[in-house]
Amino acid sequence: MKVLCFCALLVAGITAIQVDYFEFPAAMVQTQKPTGEYIMDYDGNERYHVDLDSKSVVWTLPGLEKYISFEVQGALNDINILKYNLDLLMKRSKYTPAVSVPPIGKVYEKHPIVLGEPNVLICAVSNIFPPVMNMTWLKNGEKVDVGVSETTFLPSQDHSFRKFLYLAFIPTSDDIYSCQVEHWGLEKPSRILWDPETPPVQSETAETVICAVGLFVGFIGIIVGAALIIKGMRLKAQRMRRGN
The missing domain is CATH 2.60.40.10 (Immunoglobulins)
Known part of the structure; x- marks a missing residue:
């Protein structure tokens, strides 16, 4: 698999000692199947990529295509240029393999x-x-x-x-x-x-269920307590009648 990358640096506001602003557009081609693609990145954010299998443009932000136009054929032309430049660079480096970096x-x-x-x-x-x-x-x-x-x-x-x-x-x-x-x-x-x-x-649903169960248990406790109090008062009244 070959990975082709082209980067262009656009610098604005340059003086002899200071750079006020720079832009970093980059085009990258991934030829590995089945996810071959051509990506256009701008200042670290992907604008769009071209799916090389379906030959279609996929826009990162919906609606961005209203303001920027790009044809699939343009990506294919850029790929040919990148391949040509890559072959030159590989020859100059005597085909030195890239060093794999731990992600x-x-x-x-x-x-x-x-x-x-x-x-x-x-x-x-x-x-x-x-x-x-x-x-x-x-x-x-x-x-x-x-x-x-x-x-x-x-x-x-x-x-x-x-x-x-x-x-x-x-x-x-x-x-x-x-x-x-x-x-x-x-x-x-x-x-x-x-x-x-x-x-x-806990989710609000779980909290609601817990509260409902707590209220139900409390309500049952009140009913049982009231019943016991009433029963106790009746027993006391009966004892008083027997004593008289």
Whole structure:
């Protein structure tokens, strides 16, 4: 698999000693099947990517295509240019292989955790190079396929890449979730355990049920107590009559 990357640096407001502002657009081509794609990244944010299998443009933000136009053929032309430049660079380096870098990952939740309420887990992995990696969600040690989605490889300004894996789930007090990462920079697959920063709280539904049960038990207690008081008063009245 070849990974092609073209980066352009646009600098504005340059003086002899200071750079006030710079822009960092980057184009990256991933030729690995079945997820081959051409990505246009701008200042660390993906604008769009071209799915090389379906030959279609996928916009990151819905509606962005109203303001920016891009044709699939343009991506194919850029790929040919990138391949030509890559071949030149590989020859100059005498085909020196790239060094695999260990990725860095963490797992966190999208919203504060409430037991029984739907939420999303996010596995964020950075410092990826080369951008060839497998990411898998595990629930209690078993692979999870339902509710899973992921991003493409997103270029960073240090020429490494980032990637995000998502999992829609309903948190409980017993289930353990982890994100497994497989990469050439790792001696063996790495598992990143999800450890909530704040203790999960009961959902409003659960709290409502607990309150309802408590009120019901209290109400029953009042009825039983009143019945015992009335019974006691009757017994006392009967004893007084017998004494007279």
